[in-house]
């Protein structure tokens with residue numbers, strides 16, 4: 015028994031040294047928004063019990079396997095009969111009840127801070143962004159009509175309310191930027207709400223979290239948090255560019271919408287090669303194609319504003335895809 019105890023103590027010691035770095039791989043990413051912090055707290059709270067019960071059950075399992083091993087007894091000899099152990103039985107019934115109660119109570123206390131969008135109070139601004147999940151890109155619409163694809167810009171220190179949906183003709187996607195909070199489904203015909211408030215400027219990455227088709231894995235999303243003056247300047251500049259049918263939106267649309275299937279240089283991928291296609295140089299044909307789709311190509315631009323179509327057409331005129 016002493017040798018066993020020694021070996022067991024050794025295993026526990028190694029686990030205790032290796033565990034923190036190994037566990038860090040399983041922990042949620044560093045939260046950058048209060049709701050993500052709530053999710054992390056709940057995760058860690060539940061993990062305490064998970065780890066404790068794991069060690070208890072596995073430890074007992076190993077101890078019993080050792081203690082009750084066959085030794086020299088005949089192979090089919092029955093073990094000694096055992097009759098009741100009231101205290102033990104009460105304990106293993108009560109203990110799980112207490113654990114489940116604690117976990118449920120903790121989660122219910124944290125839940126409002128995760129789910130509820132902070133109330134807009136007088137003097138405090140809030141930003142609302144409409145998020146639309148589409149095969150295979152994210153489209154954002156700001157209150158002033160500015161459109162962005164895949165990369166959302168947001169101001170630091172301001173609650174950002176997201177109205178998440180998908181067009182009727184599309185499939186279900188799921189919005190998920192782990193450092194900025196939990197997942198929320200983008201469902202055709204339904205508007206789901208979520209929010210974040212990031213204090214630190216920086217770029218936070220995420221990904222569509224609902225298998226939505228062939229290019230699902232490339233349906234990435236990111237949120238670039240800017241200081242408030244930088245964000246205000248960006249929003250204004252984008253508004254002016256969009257009115258003029260120029261600027262970043264064209265390139266964003268090409269990269270986020272067209273290139274995911276046809277390749278960044280139009281060289282072809284899961285969609286055919288389109289470099290050199292006459293449609294790219296003909297704004298009317300381009301508009302009809304993206305709005306209506308063709309054969310296996312979905313109507314990726316159904317519902318786009320004419321500004322977005324124009325921005326794409328102008329971008330393709332200035333920098334037509336080279337094909338390689």
Ligand SMILES: [Cu+2]
Nearest residue numbers: 187222226233
């Ligand atoms: Cu998706």
